[in-house]
Amino acid sequence: MAVVEVRDLRKHFDGGQVHAIDGVDLTAADREYLVLLGPSGCGKTTLLRTIAGLEEPTSGEVLIDGRVVTGLPPRVRKIAMVFQSYALYPHKTVLANIVFPLRAAGMPAEERERKARWAAGLLGIEPLLKRKPRQLSGGERQRVALARALVREPHVFLLDEPLSNLDAKLRASARDELKRFQDEIGITTIYVTHDQIEAMGLGDRIAVLEGGKVRQVGPPVEIYDNPADTFVATFIGSPPMNLVPRNGHLVGFRPEHLLPVENVRDDDRATMPLAVDRIEYLSGDRHVYGTVTRIGEETRVVARLPSTVDTPITAGETHEFAVHGSRLRFFDAESGLAGEPVRIGS
Ligand code: ADP
Ligand code: MG
Numbered sequence: 570m571a572v573v574e575v576r577d578l579r580k581h582f583d584g585g586q587v588h589a590i591d592g593v594d595l596t597a598a599d600r601e602y603l604v605l606l607g608p609s610g611c612g613k614t615t616l617l618r619t620i621a622g623l624e625e626p627t628s629g630e631v632l633i634d635g636r637v638v639t640g641l642p643p644r645v646r647k648i649a650m651v652f653q654s655y656a657l658y659p660h661k662t663v664l665a666n667i668v669f670p671l672r673a674a675g676m677p678a679e680e681r682e683r684k685a686r687w688a689a690g691l692l693g694i695e696p697l698l699k700r701k702p703r704q705l706s707g708g709e710r711q712r713v714a715l716a717r718a719l720v721r722e723p724h725v726f727l728l729d730e731p732l733s734n735l736d737a738k739l740r741a742s743a744r745d746e747l748k749r750f751q752d753e754i755g756i757t758t759i760y761v762t763h764d765q766i767e768a769m770g771l772g773d774r775i776a777v778l779e780g781g782k783v784r785q786v787g788p789p790v791e792i793y794d795n796p797a798d799t800f801v802a803t804f805i806g807s808p809p810m811n812l813v814p815r816n817g818h819l820v821g822f823r824p825e826h827l828l829p830v831e832n833v834r835d836d837d838r839a840t841m842p843l844a845v846d847r848i849e850y851l852s853g854d855r856h857v858y859g860t861v862t863r864i865g866e867e868t869r870v871v872a873r874l875p876s877t878v879d880t881p882i883t884a885g886e887t888h889e890f891a892v893h894g895s896r897l898r899f900f901d902a903e904s905g906l907a908g909e910p911v912r913i914g915s
Contacts, residue, residue, distance in 0.1 A: 655714030
């Protein structure tokens, strides 16, 4: 139904002083759920607004289904955008809020209502149609905003941090709902978030943005397992990837791959004594914080041990830990870019 593509897109503000988008090439395939992930200020909203036609790019192009739409007004792009603050009209009912864009487009009343009921049914908010926004929970309001976007039968959905106003528990269930909803309607969706957990859970692919540039694009597992640089390595994962300097390189390994040595039974491993200073218990895992020296300069690292690893570990003591060779990643210390393995020895 719709492929969205941007080519060498740039958007500068303040007479060129701010490069909000700094040469982005990106394609969302038909029916794909593409997540744009990055810290606050990295250009996510600007990129979405430029795709929607709410901002003119400084240079570069936006294409929908292979057709250049740069310069065309938002309405001809068949795009619906749901903003971070999805302002509903407080004095209108849910139904009136949902049909509002159709009303504005001059659609007959009967058809409007039929469409609104269809969208409300898809989102499970039919029983709420007569209520006012203030009588709804945050999650319900969010679904109303989605329904209002959906009735326009967009070819593309652009969602800008739609869950950011919800509390943590609600976010998890709303995320689950969004995913099922997307599977059902199958509309090409570009979803913006600064939350890596949301990105990992929702995206068919994730594009990691920083400073207006795309650092890496790929399926969640690839971004997690093979980060293209140290920014991606440390932005994704909780706790993030450990990075230990050694001979002009950075040796990276995920906390869950740093285990007490007896749990890594293979010759292909890097061992290191970990001087433990703190242990936290989180969701059944032990997070062990400390300092390693052997494989490089003295560096703080964290190990995440599942409950199946029951080695006694005490703060204030040193334990031998290890990482399997296949779990080590290597980055250039200067550029931060991922590179070929370097010898570690032990
Ligand atoms: P994000 O959504 O990732 O938080 P934004 O796209 O909102 O980031 O902003 C990217 C950068 O562009 C920021 O430095 C921001 O201050 C700047 N910016 C965004 N919109 C404008 C604007 N209208 N005028 C000037 N600077 C802007
Ligand atoms: Mg934003």
